[in-house]
């Protein structure tokens with residue numbers, strides 16, 4: 001499994017050796033009594049969510065691998081019909097190719113290592129590359145030997161939108177530069193496209209509509225034929241304090257804006273990450289100490305709960321035993337010695353939570369396990385497959401029922 005390890009210092013999620021484990025979170029925890037964080041993957045849920053997204057999106061859907069590159073997660077997405085993958089590094093390209101010889105891999109990072117371009121193109125059949133500068137276009141051409149079958153996708157910068165996490169500040173060409181890039185790339189590209197990213201956990205369907213209108217304006221101004229309009233990722237999921245508009249509202253906004261843009265011969269692509277996998281995994285924590293309203297747990301911001309730290313995401317939680325006590329707000333303290341390793345929540349749990357209890361934290365399939373570090377030696381965590389539904393429902397996806 002060494003090829004699946006991105007950071008040598010971080011132990012991969014290990015599947016427990018125990019034969020024939022129960023298939024529910026409660027059953028597995030009763031059997032294993034885990035003292036390390038236990039990631040609970042819901043493959044059927046992921047496959048159903050992916051297939052719902054694929055059916056709803058009026059174009060080609062690729063999965064943004066960075067969001068959760070666990071092999072079990074990638075297999076579940078494949079089972080749900082995902083055949084296109086958005087990769088951003090040589091390691092991601094290698095991982096996807098090693099698992100799926102027939103996958104279509106797209107290199108969607110606007111600033112790439114030269115060696116990564118060479119390897120992706122020469123060894124892994126990657127043809128589509130994103131650029132947001134003339135220098136990067138020249139780099140792609142040089143490292144692919146001016147290949148005749150390149151897809152060049154020009155990443156467009158967007159004005160800051162309503163997304164919880166802005167992804168426009170760092171990459172993207174301003175409209176005037178994008179116009180020049182489209183003109184420069186047309187003669188050397190077998191297919192040409194425009195992409196953007198409205199920001200992760202975007203709560204406003206109109207953000208996609210405005211970005212599509214801007215992209216259409218850039219395409220018209222460039223005056224060259226374009227084959228692809230890639231609306232990126234950013235599709236939201238529910239958290240305890242956030243109920244996003246349903247998936248259908250985003251699809252309707254995209255369809256309407258695309259129709260209004262009147263771009264004949266252009267096909268739509270999307271690059272969802274979070275929306276496909278967030279509900280598809282949870283992490284079971286164990287309480288190692290309780291001090292008033294602070295629960296000292298065995299995972300934290302240097303582990304799978306990075307987004308519960310400074311970004312301040314709230315996550316759904318559940319105590320894994322019966323309790324008659326009313327729920328009250330708690331904060332979590334992570335296992336490392338850094339005082340920044342605290343998660344304010346609030347996490348609503350029965351008032352009698354105590355040392356030794358297990359707590360399941362939901363919606364961690366996205367940007368959870370992939371952000372783990374080995375800081376302070378807390379890098380070990382396990383993984384099991386379960387059939388439980390997610391802890392939170394996101395409007396617009398089909399949630400398979402539990403067959404316990």
Ligand SMILES: *Cc1c(COP(=O)(O)O)cnc(C)c1O
Nearest residue numbers: 064200201233234271272273274
């Ligand atoms: C991170 C990223 C995505 C996925 O974003 P989500 O908000 O998780 O959907 C898609 N495309 C690119 C280029 C990204 O960097």
